[in-house]
Amino acid sequence: MKTLKGLLMVVVLASLLLSACNQTQTATTVATKAPEVKPTEALPTPAPTVDPNAVQTGGTVIIGTPQEPSVLNPLLASSSIEDAIGSLIIEGLVQVDADGKYAAVLAEELPTVSDDGLVVTYKLRKGVKFSNGDPFTCADVQFTLDAILSDLSQVSTSGYSDIEKLECPDDYTVVLTYAEVYAPYLRLFSYILPRAAGDLAQLDSWDFNRNPIGTGPWMLKEWKAGDSMTLVKNPNYREAGKPYLDQLIVKILPSREVGMQALGNGEIHILWDLVEADFPALAQMKDKGVSYAGAVTGENELLLFNLADPAVDAPADPAANPHPILSDVRVREAIVLAIDKQLIVDTLLSGNVKVGTTVLPTGQFACPQPPTAYDVEKAKALLEEAGWKPGADGIREKDGKRMSLKITTTSGNKLREQTEQVLVEMLREVGIELVIENVPSDVLFAGWGSNGMRKHGAFDILLYTTGPGIDPDSHLYSNYHSDNIPTAENEGVGANYSRYINPDVDQWLDDAAVITNTEARRELYCKVAEQLNKDIPRAYLYERLLLSGYRVELQNLRVSPGPSDFTWGSQNWWLRK
Amino acid sequence: MKQLSPKKQDARRSLWQVFWHQFFKHRMAVVGAVTMVVIVILVVGAPLFTRYTPFKQDLRNRFDPPSSQHWMGTDDLGRDLWTRVLYGGRISLSVGLLSMAVAVVIGTVIGLVSGYFGGWVDAVFSRLTEIFLSVPRLFVLLVLTTFLRQAKIPGIQPGSFWPIALVIGALAWMSVARLVRGTTLAMREREFVQAARMIGATDGRILFRHILPNVSSPIIVAATLGLAGAIITESGLSYLGFGVQLPTPTWGNMLSNTQSQMLTAPWTAIFPGMMIFIVVIAINYLGDGLRDALDPHHVEK
C-alpha cells in the first residue's frame, strides 16, 4: 500500500508536468506553422513621426541585453554591445545610418576629397559641446587620432596610420593629408573623444572608460556592475528639446530566451541582438505588442571550402597540395547544386531572409547575382563526371577514397547546428558524407600563434558568417587576394582561408584599392563577385540580419548596420502612452 | 571450483534469500528495477519499436505536436522525437554507466587505501583529492573534451562517446573517495578490524574482506548518485556543445538544444527531460533497495 502511494506520487508529478505542457502547445503550434511576419520587405521601419506635436516627451526606456558591456571607451571596446551602448554617449564625424549609408554627424556634411584622393577636408558643426561643457573643435579630432595611434589603443589603425598630417586651419575645419590613397576613408572617425578624456599613457586607467564624456544625447549616471546602467539626458546636447525621453536603463539579462519573455511582459522595451532563429517566437509575440527592427549587414552565412590538403600545414599553393575532394571545382559546384537554400530559408528561418547569391549583397557596392539552382540530378552528374562513383552504402568513392568531409562551426549556435544537420541529409542525397565536428568559437577563430584551424588550413568545410559590411575594400582583399593566404612565411597574415588563387581577382582588387571614385570601384568589385561565383571558394547560404526586438509603444527605433546598431537616432525615441 | 560444505551452502542460500526478501520488501526498488529493464529493452531494441530512423528529417513538419503519427511530436528538423529518444537512450545510458564505473573504482580504491593506511599514503592521496576537488570540474571538462576532439586516438572513431565518458568518470571520483575514506577511518578502529589484525590477517584481506563490505552501502548510494550525475553532466556538456556531436542523439543534447523552444514547442524539451528524470529516479530507487538489502543490520532485524 505504501509503495502504491509512492508510485502515485511519481504519476501525479509526471502528469502535472505533462498537462502543463499540453496547454501551451495547442496555443503555440498555430503560430509556429504560419508565421505572420512576411519576408524581406519586411523589416518594418517604423514611420518617422511627421507631426512633431504628436511626440509625447518624458519616460524611461529599458534596454535588455544578454551581454554586459565592460568598457564604453571605443578604443578599448571589444564587443558589439559596447559599441552600441557607447554610441548613445559618443558620436563621430561620419557614422553609418539606418539605411547603411554614411551620414555626417559631427561634421556638417560628408568630407570633400581632392582629385588625387590624398587630401580629405571635414567641416565641423559649430556650437557643439561635450557633456562636461567643453566645446567640440578640431583639437578633439587631433586628440582622437593621437589616441587611436597610441600604444595602448586596441583598435585597428588601418587608414589612420596612412594619415601623414592633420591640420586645423580654424577650429571647425579638419584637413587630412594621406600618404597614400585610402579608398574607404569615410569609415574613419566614427567616434570622437574629448581632450579631457585623459593622458594617453594612462589609457587603461581612465575614468572615461566606464564613464565616458561625449557629444551624444545621453550621459551615464550610474553603473551597477553586472546588473544595470542608468543613462540620463545630456544637458548640452545640440538638438533642442531632445532627447525626448528622460532616462534609459540598460538591464543585464541572463539569456535571450528570458529577454524574449521580458519583452513580451513589458519588463523591457528593447531587446538587443536577436538572431534569425528567433523569427517564429517574434511572430508569436506580435499580439503582445512586440515588433522588431533589422538591418541587412552585408554579411552571408556561408560554407568555406578548403581548396588545399588539410593534412599539410598551411600550404601556400593549393595547386601543389590539392584537397583530395574539394580541389575539383565540379565537386564544389555539385555541393552548391545539392543544397536547397530556399528550403533552409523557408523552414529554419521562417522565410524572413534572402538566400545568399553574392559576396556583395547590399549597400553602395551591391552586386546582385542570380540565385544558384537546386538541381540534384545535375549535381550527381557533375560528381560522376569528376570520377566519384556511388559505393556500397550510397556514399561515393574514387580510387578507394570515400567522399567524406568534415563540417565545422561554432558549437552551441543552435541555428548553425540545425543548418549543418540539414546539409548532412541534403548532401547524402547526392552521395556525399558530411561529418559534424564543431568547436567553440574561440577555437574556430583562433589566430596563427594559437594554432588556429582556419589559419593553418586544418579543416574541410567551415560554416560561419562573414562579409564586407559597409565598404568591401578590406574584406575582399583579406579574404580573396592571394597575398592573404596565411602561411609560415607571412606568419599567418590574412583571411584567405580557402587558399584561393585567381590572378584576375588579385589584379581587380589591387586596382580598386587605389581609387576613390565609388562607381569605378563598384565595377571592379562586381567583377570579383562574378568570378567568385564561378570559382566557388565559398558558398553563400543566406544573408544575415542585425535584429532587435522592441515594444510597439516605443517610436522611431531604427537599426543601423554600423557600430551604433539599434541606438542609431536614440534622441528621436519616444513612448506612446 | 571449491566444494562447499552442506552447511556453508545453506548459509549462502539463506543470505541470498534474505537479500531478495529484503529487496522485494522495498517495492519501489522493484518498480525501479522493472522500469530500468523496460527502458533498457526499449533502448536496445529501438528499431523494433519505431518505424522511423533517428536521422530522417522532414523540414515541412518541424515542431509537430504529439499525434498518432509522432506520439512524442517532432523536433526542430521534423525528426520523430520518440525515435530519437529511443536511440538517444543508448548513448546516454552508456555514458552514464561507463563514467560511474570509472569514478567508483578509482574513488573506492583511493578512499580505502588512504583511510586504512593513513600516514604519508593518506597525505599523498588527500593532496591528490584536494587538487582534483579544487580544480573546477566543468572548466577542466570543457578543456579536456576540446583536446580529445582534436586528438586522433587510434581505434576510436571520431564522434565516439568513449573519451567523454572516461573524462567525466575520471573527474567524478573525489566524493566517493572522501566518503569511503571517512568511513574507513572510523572502521579501522572498530573491534572486528582490530580482531582480524590480531589474528594476523593481511592488510589486503582486511581491506577487501572486512572493510569493503562495510563501506559498500555508502558506495552504493554514491554510485547511484554518480550514475545520475554522470547523465546530467553529459547533458550539461552537450548543452555547451562539448558532448556527443549532433546529429547523434543523446538525452543531453536533445534537451539542451531546446531551451529557446520551451514555450513554442515544449514537447521537444519535456520528453528527453522526462526520460532523464524517470531513469534517474528508477536508478535511485534501485540503489535504495540494494542498500537495504545489502545492509547486514537489516538481516539481523
Added chain:
Amino acid sequence: MADYLLRRFVQALFTLFVISIIIFALISSVPGGIMAAYEENPDMTQADRERIEAKYGLNKSVPERYLIWLGNLAKGDWGNSFVSKRPAIQEIADRLPNTLILMGVAFVVTLLIAIPLGVYSALRQYSFFDHVMTTIALAGQSLPVFWFGLLLIILFSVLLKQPNGAPLLPSSGMYTPGVERTFADLVRHLVLPVTMLALVSAAGYMRYMRSSMLEVIHQDYVRTARGKGLPEKTVIFRHALRNALIPIATLIGLDLPSLFGGALFTETIFAWPGIGRLYFDAALKTDYPVIMAVLMIFAALIILSMLLVDVVYTFLDPRISLS
C-alpha cells in the same frame, strides 16, 4: 594542535601552488583566447594585433607569463582584467556581497529543509511521508539544473501573473531597475534562484542525511542506549543524530565552496550580478586575470573548508585523533 594546523597550512600552500600551475597551463593551452576577437576584423593589421598582444603580455612564453603572474601575486597584485581594465580583485570585490547574499540564504534554507526532513524520513522509514519525501528528493536530484531553472522562470515569471498582469516573480536580476531599491524587492528577486538552489541541493543532503541516520540507528550503541531505557528523544538527539551528522559535516564542508560553483549556474540562469556570472563572462571572453583570480580564490576556499572538515571531525567523533 598548533603543530597540526601549521603543517596543514604549509600543505595547503603547496597544493595551491600546484593548482595554480595546472590552471594556468590549462587556460593557456586553450586555442584562441582573447586575441581571437581581433582575428575576424579585416581592418586589423598585423601590427595592430602585435601591439595588442604585447599590451596583454601574450607575446611572451607560457612559463614566462606564469612567473610574471606569480611575481605580481606575491606583491598582492592579481592583475587587471583584460576586458574592463580594472583590477581583477576589484571586479571580484564588487560582486562578492551579491554572491554571499544569494548563497548564504540558499545554504541556510537548504539545511533547514534537508536535515529535519532527512532525520524524520529515516525515523519513519517506509512511511507515506518517507516515500513522498524520497520521491521529491529524487525528483530534485534528477532534474538538470539549467532545465529546472527555466521551468521555474516559465512557471513563475511567464504563466503565473499578479492581478495587475505583471509577472508573479521577477525572472532576473537583483533589484527592479528604475525604482528605488527596497528589501522587499530583493526578497522577491531571491525567491526563484534560492528555490532552485535549495531544492536541488536539499534533495542531495536529505538523501544523505536519511541514509546516514538509518545507518546509525541500527548501530549497537544506539540499540544499547535504547535498551538501557533512555528516552527516545535522548537516544535520537544525543546519540544517533550526533553520529549521523559526521558524514554530513564532510559533505557540507566540501559543499561550501561548491556552493560557489552552484553560483555559476544560478547566477547565469537568473542574471544575478555575482561572482558566478563574472566568471562565466570572463570565461567567454578568456579574460585570463579574472579567470585566474576567481579560480584561485575558489581553490583556496575549498582547501580551507577541507581543513575545517577535518577539525570538525575530531570534535564530533572523539575516536578520530588529529595526529
